[in-house]
Amino acid sequence: MKKVLALILAATMALGLAACAVPAAAPAAAPAAEAEAEAPAAEAPAAGGDLVGVAMPTKDLQRWNQDGENMKAQLEAAGYQVDLQYGANDIATQVSQIENMIANGCKVLVIASIDGDSLGTVLAQAKEAGIPVIAYDRLIMNSDAVSYYATFDNWLVGTKQGEFIRDALDLDNAGDKTYNIEFITGDPGDNNINFFFDGAMSILQPYLDAGTLVCPSGQVEKAVVATANWATDAAQSRFENILAANYADGTPLDAVLASNDSTALGVENALAASYENDVYPVITGQDCDIAIMKNLIEGRQAMSVFKDTRTLAEKTVAMVDALMKGSEPPVNDTSTYDNGTGIIPSYLCEPVACTVDNYEELLIESGYYTMDQIQ
Numbered sequence: 461m462k463k464v465l466a467l468i469l470a471a472t473m474a475l476g477l478a479a480c481a482v483p484a485a486a487p488a489a490a491p492a493a494e495a496e497a498e499a500p501a502a503e504a505p506a507a508g509g510d511l512v513g514v515a516m517p518t519k520d521l522q523r524w525n526q527d528g529e530n531m532k533a534q535l536e537a538a539g540y541q542v543d544l545q546y547g548a549n550d551i552a553t554q555v556s557q558i559e560n561m562i563a564n565g566c567k568v569l570v571i572a573s574i575d576g577d578s579l580g581t582v583l584a585q586a587k588e589a590g591i592p593v594i595a596y597d598r599l600i601m602n603s604d605a606v607s608y609y610a611t612f613d614n615w616l617v618g619t620k621q622g623e624f625i626r627d628a629l630d631l632d633n634a635g636d637k638t639y640n641i642e643f644i645t646g647d648p649g650d651n652n653i654n655f656f657f658d659g660a661m662s663i664l665q666p667y668l669d670a671g672t673l674v675c676p677s678g679q680v681e682k683a684v685v686a687t688a689n690w691a692t693d694a695a696q697s698r699f700e701n702i703l704a705a706n707y708a709d710g711t712p713l714d715a716v717l718a719s720n721d722s723t724a725l726g727v728e729n730a731l732a733a734s735y736e737n738d739v740y741p742v743i744t745g746q747d748c749d750i751a752i753m754k755n756l757i758e759g760r761q762a763m764s765v766f767k768d769t770r771t772l773a774e775k776t777v778a779m780v781d782a783l784m785k786g787s788e789p790p791v792n793d794t795s796t797y798d799n800g801t802g803i804i805p806s807y808l809c810e811p812v813a814c815t816v817d818n819y820e821e822l823l824i825e826s827g828y829y830t831m832d833q834i835q
């Protein structure tokens with residue numbers, strides 16, 4: 461009994477520590493693709509805690525490095541061992557990493573999927589082995605092995621972007637004036653784009669219908685404006701084509717709805733290369749990636765959506781801990797996210813719109829970045 465009490469005490473203290481010990485920001489540059497796999501579980505601290513598998517999609521985008529590091533640090537502070545893997549945006553790699561996690565005896569799996577629809581078979585093995593699965597940030601679709609979902613309010617991300625464009629262009633007072641807009645969203649295998657894009661369109665569609673917003677390229681459908689792997693270079697080349705075909709004669713581009721920063725950056729690169737017009741578009745984004753902060757501060761990207769990944773890690777660690785201890789994981793939404801097998805109980809963290817006016821408070825004063833990192 462004493463031993464059990466001591467263990468509970470140690471775990472509580474460790475959790476307390478986890479709550480205060482918020483790790484610093486991500487590395488500035490993404491390491492090379494071949495370095496995707498983290499140290500194997502065998503090298504995790506010999507604390508003897510249960511093993512948690514954490515599968516992240518890629519090291520190419522800053523946020524996943526940050527998410528992975530936050531999760532690892534907070535889980536270790538809570539007394540667990542961590543097998544952290546990055547899937548190099550390759551579905552087969554992620555599947556085999558998860559197979560290894562199951563074989564290595566992980567007691568809980570936390571997975572940010574590369575393609576939400578491709579994990580059914582491997583997760584059936586997890587279910588068979590009695591291992592609970594937490595979908596992290598991106599919902600895993602069509603698998604009844606998913607127990608919980610920890611993410612941000614993705615619909616709110618989209619509506620914040622749409623509202624920002626509406627207000628920046630003052631669309632409600634446009635009268636007969638029309639504004640040109642183009643669209644870009646992320647990977648079609650990422651269920652989040654259905655919330656980001658549809659959320660934004662719930663705000664913007666009425667203005668398209670009324671003719672206040674006009675899309676000169678005609679590329680408005682989600683499937684048409686999607687970007688494989690959320691890749692910056694793909695976004696850039698699509699926008700180079702759009703600019704050449706529709707704006708080379710001096711037609712102004714007033715706004716670009718970009719679902720996140722990696723795609724917004726591609727748009728900004730294309731504009732820098734070939735847009736010559738005094739009207740610079742209102743461009744949205746998401747993540748407050750270090751790579752776009754200079755553009756945000758200097759006015760080339762009007763807004764981003766800040767998602768404090770420290771909070772997401774904290775909530776996910778609380779879920780893991782509850783599952784390990786047989787108690788109820790924290791959730792605050794039981795109606796929104798149906799993965800095709802039913803509603804997945806979710807914890808939705810709150811996203812915040814970030815502009816040049818509040819970035820210091822959101823990012824610097826909160827210790828998320830240092831000024832040196834973003835300048």
Ligand code: BGC
Pocket residue numbers: 521523597598646650652690720721722746747767
């Ligand atoms: C995340 C975004 C991120 C995007 C690309 C989405 O699933 O929610 O924060 O920008 O993936 O990595």
